[in-house]
Amino acid sequence: MSENVVQRLRDEIENGIISNDFAPGARLDEVQLATRFGVSRTPVREALMQLNAIGLVEIRPRRGAVVIDPGPHRIFEMFEVMAELEGLAGSLAARRFTDTDRTAILVAHADCERSSSAGNSDAYYYDNERFHKAIYAASHSGFLAEQCVALHRRLQPYRRLQLRVRNRVATSFAEHGAIVEAILAGEAEQARTLLRQHVSIQGERFSDLVATLASR
Amino acid sequence: MSENVVQRLRDEIENGIISNDFAPGARLDEVQLATRFGVSRTPVREALMQLNAIGLVEIRPRRGAVVIDPGPHRIFEMFEVMAELEGLAGSLAARRFTDTDRTAILVAHADCERSSSAGNSDAYYYDNERFHKAIYAASHSGFLAEQCVALHRRLQPYRRLQLRVRNRVATSFAEHGAIVEAILAGEAEQARTLLRQHVSIQGERFSDLVATLASR
DNA sequence: GTCAACGTTCTTGCATACAAGATTTATCAT
DNA sequence: ATGATAAATCTTGTATGCAAGAACGTTGAC
Known part of the structure; x- marks a missing residue:
């Protein structure tokens, strides 16, 4: 028992939900989870409470307990809020970034370029995540960064779908370029607008996806 | 046992923290809480996990478990995020409000006027809360509304201090007037800006307060 | 054959039990 | 008297037990 069982369970189950191992609507049976992870029901319950x-x-x-199914509309609402928070992070980053922040952003951006031009959308997914986290860090607002990471995580499954959509990786990378430029130039409002759009587009793409899936 | 013990405990302890009955940094002893609420440790632990x-x-x-002490800087960061979310709520409200939303906003605004001109800052506190919640509702984004309510709640103790500050109630009410005007006129960007400022000011006032307290 | 009432079984909610780490206290040496 | 060390105590973390409500199946009536 190295660390903390409850925390480990929380992470495992959360990852299971994020990665769709536990689909929305699925029942999370306490004894089933307990035997699966080799513990008793108590820590399982505590993890589920969290x-x-x-x-x-x-x-x-x-x-x-069941896995919540947000439903398309609520997911769109979450993208809407995410867009706003990312916009704020961008505007703060433009005003507050340090040398280390700049290099972190540039490195992440360069990695994105590599995986983008290689057409490796899985790699791009991870590099993109690091890019956005670099911006959160550059905002120098711990609370904002936490909120962004949490929301980013919750939207992960829906975001992931999009990179498969035609040309999305290339477009995304192009948007990143403009964002980097605005931030490093200290143009806070421009950075805010670009980041907001960059994220909003994902919400709209998600809606498109739902619409096309629904019409079949 | 009418409802759910854990949920009740969660609310009670949360209220205790919000109302400063459990001060930041205070230790939350499991058996103490258990005996105090007449239950066993298990539900207490589950509530604390939440x-x-x-x-x-x-x-x-x-x-x-101890009550988290955010510290002045983090509280300021929370106001910063709150300002952004309220701004978004305002802009969405301006574009989406219905007739019932309009009346709710106007009623809450009228109540604010009454308690403001009566100089009753406690009453104003509650009316102000209803006013802001009316705007969240008018945004027609359930997720955003939830986020706003949660943050509003967490900032409650620090916000409350401010209404005691010279002229703050009157100023706040004046700002509300402009906000109502912008929303009902459908001027989304104006509503966003005004609400953002309205909340930002509170973060700045909070910093002022901390600064003056620290310098004594 | 279908539907409903009843009883069985399963699952959750909370309490209690027990083990292991943290904290406090007491004792002893310097 | 002070500091360190060890023992006692307290607290947390996890397992288990038990009661009550929900799901499920069975039996019986029509």
């Missing part, structure tokens, strides 16, 4: 507080699972009294 | 997930308490392994 996920409930975060909004990842719903606990219906006496009827067990 | 508060930990929300970020209200910190659980140090094997060393118990």
